[in-house]
Amino acid sequence: MNLDLKANEIRQDIIKMLLEAGSGHSAGPLGMADVFTALYFGGVLNYDSKDPWKKDRDRVILSNGHICPVWYATLAHAGFFPYDLLLTLRKLGSGLQGHPHYRELPGVENTGGPLGQGLSQAIGQAMAAKMDGQDWRVYAMMSDGELDEGQTWEAIMFAGKNNLHNLTAIVDRNNIQIDGFTEDVMPLENLVDKWTAFNWSVIEINGHNMAEIIAAIEKAKTVFENPTVIIAHTIPGKGVDFMQWKPEWHGKPPKADEAKNALHQLRTLGGKIQSEHQ
Amino acid sequence: MTKSLNPKLFDKDVEMVPTRDGYGEGLVELGAGSQEIVVLTGDLKESTRVEEFAKKFPERFIECGVAEQNMMGIAAGLAAAGKIPFVSSYAVFSPGRNWDQLRVSVAYSGLNVKIAGAHTGVSVGPDGATHQALEDIAITRVLPNMTVVVPCDYWETKKATLAAAETNGPVYFRFTREKTPVITIPETPFKIGRAEVLWEANAQGETLCAAIVACGPLVYQALVAARELEKEEIGVTVVNNHSIKPMDVATIMRVARDCRAVVTVEEHQVMGGMGSAVAEILVKNYPVPMEMIGMQDTFGESGQPEELLEKYGMSVVKIKEAVKKVISRKRVI
Numbered sequence: 001m002n003l004d005l006k007a008n009e010i011r012q013d014i015i016k017m018l019l020e021a022g023s024g025h026s027a028g029p030l031g032m033a034d035v036f037t038a039l040y041f042g043g044v045l046n047y048d049s050k051d052p053w054k055k056d057r058d059r060v061i062l063s064n065g066h067i068c069p070v071w072y073a074t075l076a077h078a079g080f081f082p083y084d085l086l087l088t089l090r091k092l093g094s095g096l097q098g099h100p101h102y103r104e105l106p107g108v109e110n111t112g113g114p115l116g117q118g119l120s121q122a123i124g125q126a127m128a129a130k131m132d133g134q135d136w137r138v139y140a141m142m143s144d145g146e147l148d149e150g151q152t153w154e155a156i157m158f159a160g161k162n163n164l165h166n167l168t169a170i171v172d173r174n175n176i177q178i179d180g181f182t183e184d185v186m187p188l189e190n191l192v193d194k195w196t197a198f199n200w201s202v203i204e205i206n207g208h209n210m211a212e213i214i215a216a217i218e219k220a221k222t223v224f225e226n227p228t229v230i231i232a233h234t235i236p237g238k239g240v241d242f243m244q245w246k247p248e249w250h251g252k253p254p255k256a257d258e259a260k261n262a263l264h265q266l267r268t269l270g271g272k273i274q275s276e277h278q
Numbered sequence: 279m280t281k282s283l284n285p286k287l288f289d290k291d292v293e294m295v296p297t298r299d300g301y302g303e304g305l306v307e308l309g310a311g312s313q314e315i316v317v318l319t320g321d322l323k324e325s326t327r328v329e330e331f332a333k334k335f336p337e338r339f340i341e342c343g344v345a346e347q348n349m350m351g352i353a354a355g356l357a358a359a360g361k362i363p364f365v366s367s368y369a370v371f372s373p374g375r376n377w378d379q380l381r382v383s384v385a386y387s388g389l390n391v392k393i394a395g396a397h398t399g400v401s402v403g404p405d406g407a408t409h410q411a412l413e414d415i416a417i418t419r420v421l422p423n424m425t426v427v428v429p430c431d432y433w434e435t436k437k438a439t440l441a442a443a444e445t446n447g448p449v450y451f452r453f454t455r456e457k458t459p460v461i462t463i464p465e466t467p468f469k470i471g472r473a474e475v476l477w478e479a480n481a482q483g484e485t486l487c488a489a490i491v492a493c494g495p496l497v498y499q500a501l502v503a504a505r506e507l508e509k510e511e512i513g514v515t516v517v518n519n520h521s522i523k524p525m526d527v528a529t530i531m532r533v534a535r536d537c538r539a540v541v542t543v544e545e546h547q548v549m550g551g552m553g554s555a556v557a558e559i560l561v562k563n564y565p566v567p568m569e570m571i572g573m574q575d576t577f578g579e580s581g582q583p584e585e586l587l588e589k590y591g592m593s594v595v596k597i598k599e600a601v602k603k604v605i606s607r608k609r610v611i
Contacts, residue, residue, distance in 0.1 A: 128361050
């Protein structure tokens with residue numbers, strides 16, 4: 001499978017979902033499409049979409065729940081639920097809630113949205129696996145903006161204390177949050193030093209390079225001493241030129257003409273491809 | 279007086295035991311019976327009485343440090359993985375400080391987390407208002423999926439601990455700090471969702487009759503008040519309404535119909551507490567005059583437990599006054 005192509009399809013679905021929903025977040029989901037694609041299609045995660053709750057599965061916890069369009073689209077592509085459901089995002093009666101709800105859909109392992117809660121949930125899962133002598137791993141998908149929350153540092157401290165080597169956190173370092181750039185709203189740097197000081201192994205990667213993402217996740221599996229955080233540097237709004245690096249695209253969906261433009265850009269890879277297929 | 283109460287209840291030397299002791303002993307019993315029981319605390323191992331569990335089952339005891347938000351989130355993760363976690367702290371911190379985590383990570387997900395809130399009520403005493411939880415019933419009962427229980431004594435706390443493990447879904451239950459009278463005996467029935475009538479009025483529906491619906495250790499004061507009022511020929515029914523949610527609507531309705539006047543008694547703000555929950559039931563089904571004993575929209579302060587209960591209107595004397603007042607408000611039909 002061509003992972004870049006899969007990520008591109010997922011980005012197109014994110015645009016279509018947000019257009020149909022008429023509300024939701026654009027920048028974060030587009031920015032994390034490569035990481036989610038690598039996680040579910042890169043051969044690193046133990047799952048069976050036909051047996052979504054099998055006991056030895058790896059657990060994926062999404063802490064910054066607002067980027068759920070990328071999770072939903074990836075899960076649908078991986079066969080967890082019918083693809084057609086994607087366009088029910090945020091609609092009455094849909095399992096695709098505006099922010100993820102625990103087990104509302106196959107593959108959705110946690111409730112997330114109010115920031116800073118996911119890493120603690122992931123720790124609970126990792127502690128349970130250790131108590132039961134199980135080998136499955138836990139992945140906590142996080143944002144950089146949510147590192148403003150005190151709870152995340154309580155959790156980082158706790159995981160470091162307990163040497164939770166079965167836990168991998170992946171931080172979407174896209175440098176934006178609702179009110180602007182992270183370093184203006186509340187400076188986070190030096191993130192590497194901070195996580196290191198709390199007894200975590202830290203790997204920094206280009207969050208748009210499939211080989212780097214997969215290698216980092218595999219490397220984290222080999223670390224026995226402590227938990228690993230992968231700081232994935234990503235471009236918010238990646239793939240759509242008028243959204244990239246724009247904090248104002250954190251929390252709004254595209255309008256019809258903007259969605260048309262975005263889909264055109266994604267289908268032609270920014271004009272590199274002449275013939276556009278729907 | 280029903281047979282299933284402590285026979286020494288009204289004696290001067292009635293046994294005094296802190297309710298939290300029942301929690302600690304209940305946990306040890308549960309831990310021996312099931313590998314899935316996990317206990318968490320936030321730097322309050324001794325005073326929440328989880329020390330014995332920690333000694334006996336160190337691999338299933340989790341010290342979270344002074345970090346209650348993370349503790350609640352960890353409990354959610356443990357429950358999602360099939361464990362039955364008991365989150366143990368002071369109620370002002372848990373579910374006080376970590377209410378958002380209780381709401382989002384636990385209650386909305388319907389996860390099987392048990393939250394034990396210690397040091398509730400003004401009777402916490404000298405530590406003062408910061409440490410006296412008076413809002414915990416309100417903030418837990420308002421959450422969908424929650425079960426909320428307020429045991430009245432040591433035995434009932436132990437039973438509530440065991441029952442919480444048997445109840446699927448999030449359960450909150452609260453204790454007090456001080457030693458309080460042992461009201462019940464091991465054989466006293468206890469079931470979440472069922473209130474127990476501990477004292478029946480000797481006259482029903484007549485002018486001089488009222489029902490006291492109480493929860494927590496103040497059930498003792500309610501029983502003492504009922505006994506004293508009987509000597510004044512005022513009939514009082516006392517209900518131990520330990521189950522705040524789900525509440526025993528049938529029993530509340532029955533005593534309201536029998537007595538046509540209700541006094542609620544709790545060591546909690548009257549706004550949003552057990553009394554409010556009783557009022558919600560009665561106003562919809564069978565409105566009768568009500569008086570509410572509890573904290574009247576004020577914070578507590580430092581002092582001795584007895585002094586504080588007296589000052590803030592939760593003494594036997596105040597309960598008796600409330601009974602007389604509610605009876606005076608009865609309409610003669």
